[in-house]
Amino acid sequence: xxxxxxxxxxxxxxxxxxxxxxxxxxxxxxxxxxxxxxxxxxxxxxxxxxxxxxxxxxxxxxxxxxxxxxxxxxxxxxxxxxxxxxxxxxxxxxxxxxxxxxxxxxxxxxxxxxxxxxxxxxxxxxxxxxxxxxxxxxxxxxxxxxxxxxxxxxxxxxxxxxxxxxxxxxxxxxxxxxxxxxxxxxxxxxxxxxxxxxxxxxxxxxxxxxxxxxxxxxxxxxxxxxxxxxxxxxxxxxxxxxxxxxxxxxxxxxxxxxxxxxxxxxxxxxxxxxxxxxxxxxxxxxxxxxxxxxxxxxxxxxxxxxxxxxxxxxxxxxxxxxxxxxxxxxxxxxxxxxxxxxxxxxxxxxxxxxxxxxxxxxxxxxxxxxxxxxxxxxxxxxxxxxxxxxxxxxxxxxxxxxxxxxxxxxxxxxxxxxxxxxxxxxxxxxxxxxxxxxxxxxxxxxxxxxxxxxxxxxxxxxxxxxxxxxxxxxxxxxxxxxxxxxxxxxxxxxxxxxxxxxxxxxxxxxxxxxxxxxxxxxxxxx
Numbered sequence: 001x002x003x004x005x006x007x008x009x010x011x012x013x014x015x016x017x018x019x020x021x022x023x024x025x026x027x028x029x030x031x032x033x034x035x036x037x038x039x040x041x042x043x044x045x046x047x048x049x050x051x052x053x054x055x056x057x058x059x060x061x062x063x064x065x066x067x068x069x070x071x072x073x074x075x076x077x078x079x080x081x082x083x084x085x086x087x088x089x090x091x092x093x094x095x096x097x098x099x100x101x102x103x104x105x106x107x108x109x110x111x112x113x114x115x116x117x118x119x120x121x122x123x124x125x126x127x128x129x130x131x132x133x134x135x136x137x138x139x140x141x142x143x144x145x146x147x148x149x150x151x152x153x154x155x156x157x158x159x160x161x162x163x164x165x166x167x168x169x170x171x172x173x174x175x176x177x178x179x180x181x182x183x184x185x186x187x188x189x190x191x192x193x194x195x196x197x198x199x200x201x202x203x204x205x206x207x208x209x210x211x212x213x214x215x216x217x218x219x220x221x222x223x224x225x226x227x228x229x230x231x232x233x234x235x236x237x238x239x240x241x242x243x244x245x246x247x248x249x250x251x252x253x254x255x256x257x258x259x260x261x262x263x264x265x266x267x268x269x270x271x272x273x274x275x276x277x278x279x280x281x282x283x284x285x286x287x288x289x290x291x292x293x294x295x296x297x298x299x300x301x302x303x304x305x306x307x308x309x310x311x312x313x314x315x316x317x318x319x320x321x322x323x324x325x326x327x328x329x330x331x332x333x334x335x336x337x338x339x340x341x342x343x344x345x346x347x348x349x350x351x352x353x354x355x356x357x358x359x360x361x362x363x364x365x366x367x368x369x370x371x372x373x374x375x376x377x378x379x380x381x382x383x384x385x386x387x388x389x390x391x392x393x394x395x396x397x398x399x400x401x402x403x404x405x406x407x408x409x410x411x412x413x414x415x416x417x418x419x420x421x422x423x424x425x426x427x428x429x430x431x432x433x434x435x436x437x438x439x440x441x442x443x444x445x446x447x448x449x450x451x452x453x454x455x456x457x458x459x460x461x462x463x464x465x466x467x468x469x470x471x472x473x474x475x476x477x478x479x480x481x482x483x484x485x486x487x488x489x490x491x492x493x494x495x496x497x498x499x500x501x502x503x504x505x506x507x508x509x510x511x512x513x514x515x516x517x518x519x520x521x522x523x524x525x526x
Contacts, residue, residue: 048140054128056081056097059135068122068142070115081138086111086119093124099309100128100136106309112140121147179207212510231265231390232273234298234322241277242296248282252291260299263320264389268367276363279356280324280383287328287381295325301386314370315388325382331375339373357383407524408432408451412442412470413459413486418509422457422486425513431520439465443473446481453481455504455523460487475502482523486511 042049048065052058058081061073069076069084082093089110096106105127112120126138180203187200242255249255284294301321308316331339340361364371364385375381409431411422423433434453436442439462446453456474460467471483482504505519 048142050076050081050138050140052081052136052138054101054134054136056094056136065140068112068114068120068140070118075115084112086113096124096309097126097136099305100126104128108312112142120144173211176207176211180204183207208510212508230268230270232268232270233263233265234273234320234387235259235263237270237274237277238296238298238322241274241281245278245281249285250291253285253288254293256293256295258295258297258299263298263300264318266320266367266369266387267390268387269363272363273367276360276385277322277324279360283356283383284324284326284328284381287326287330292327292380295323297321297323297325300389303386311370311372313365314386315368318389319386320389322385322387323382325380327380330377330379330381331373332377336373336375340371407454407520408434409520410434410436410442410445410453410456412436412439412456412462412467414438414462415459418459418486422516425516428513429517429520438462439467439470439473442470443477446474446478455482455484455520457484457486457507460485471503472501484519484523 042062045062046064048068049062050058050065051060058076058079061069061076066073066076082090082097085093092108093110096108099106105125107123107125109121109123112122114120120142121144123141123143124138125140126136129135129137183200183203187197187204190196190200238257238259242257281294281296288294299321301319303311303314303316303319305316308314340358360383361371364387367387369385369387372384372386373381374384409426411419411426411433413419413422413435414437419435419437423435426433434445436445442456443465458467458471458474462470465473467485467487471485474481474483479502483502484505484507485503486507486509504523507515507519
């Protein structure tokens with residue numbers, strides 16, 4: 001067994017085991033399979049080595065391993081190697097090492113927590129050694145310092161890229177504000193001409209919607225956008241996108257489709273998935289200034305264990321695959337590894353273009369999907385998306401303005417303009433609105449019990465008592481009272497925690513009357 005391990009170190013290029021320092025090299029004439037050589041190598045390599053049973057129980061640890069774990073070999077022996085990893089990574093560790101029972105080796109990244117509670121970014125390489133009692137050799141490299149250096153080096157690059165991104169956003173907002181201000185002035189001058197005034201008000205509304213869409217896209221880049229999950233048919237999305245982009249594609253570009261007729265539904269946000277596909281097609285268009293062909297294909301795809309192991313981030317089992325391929329100029333190999341990074345600046349991106357791929361990647365991964373890209377200069381680019389299938393049929397959601405009277409609604413928000421707009425919407429829908437300017441005032445109002453409140457609209461970001469704190473107090477004292485969060489910022493982890501705590505829904509700012517009507521109708525069952 002030890003001989004096999006030594007051969008792995010010398011001949012298999014296994015993991016990242018560094019060469020021992022010159023003074024620690026085996027004596028001249030030392031035979032590779034000599035146990036003395038093994039001990040010398042085992043004790044002096046700078047990477048941590050954990051020898052475990054096939055179940056992951058630690059049998060032996062080298063000094064580097066003890067130093068990394070912050071424990072002695074006696075303390076480590078008999079414990080599970082999986083217990084060393086952060087709880088988020090334990091399932092990954094157990095799954096990866098379970099695959100070793102079929103032989104071969106695995107490599108994965110994880111976070112290790114030492115005996116003092118300190119966190120270490122690590123890379124793990126493991127191989128099963130058969131013969132008698134099977135053991136697993138785990139070589140673990142601490143890359144915490146390396147990651148910090150990389151982050152430091154990337155910081156200046158991100159600042160430059162943020163300038164490009166901010167410049168593009170500022171440019172878009174300037175155009176939106178020009179449309180809003182100009183139309184508002186014209187509407188005021190045409191108050192005696194309702195038809196003209198209405199046309200300008202419509203421009204203001206559409207411009208405000210563009211501004212809201214822009215802020216949502218920025219949140220999506222940051223991975224903070226709110227996600228509305230529903231059963232989605234990717235064939236339907238692809239067809240809608242093709243129809244909407246018909247006028248945006250030159251005649252020199254041909255679109256070819258290969259759709260599997262019956263594909264599974266996936267959990268997703270219809271609007272965001274549509275945005276992702278639009279970005280892919282526009283990116284393909286831009287790669288073919290002289291024309292060419294864009295292939296859009298869908299199919300059902302089953303990801304087996306080997307595929308999942310080779311493609312980190314994929315979901316095992318039934319998936320839907322969507323492919324967008326072009327015959328364009330391809331992507332430079334130096335750029336390809338960072339093509340999904342919104343903070344990576346290239347000459348091609350100096351004008352702010354190319355960020356659509358980063359947004360697409362953020363959207364798909366936020367939905368538990370996988371994105372892969374294959375490209376060669378002058379041979380085109382193929383982008384592949386995988387999303388896990390659900391056991392449901394995709395059905396369109398009908399959102400309409402439904403009125404219902406006789407209900408009292410409490411608005412908790414510190415912004416007067418939001419109070420006014422939301423109150424107007426609720427009144428128009430037939431509800432009776434009441435306003436509290438913050439969490440403390442709202443709790444005092446509810447505690448007095450002067451009238452029945454049927455639902456609450458709650459802002460998250462307020463001075464004093466925050467939206468989260470206010471919600472927790474409401475849920476404690478009035479557990480049956482429906483609470484809807486209205487916010488311009490949705491933290492994914494906080495959203496999940498609040499949903500688990502019984503929040504009744506989220507509505508993005510800026511909102512429309514139809515969204516308010518639909519959410520209340522859903523709560524009141526009307």
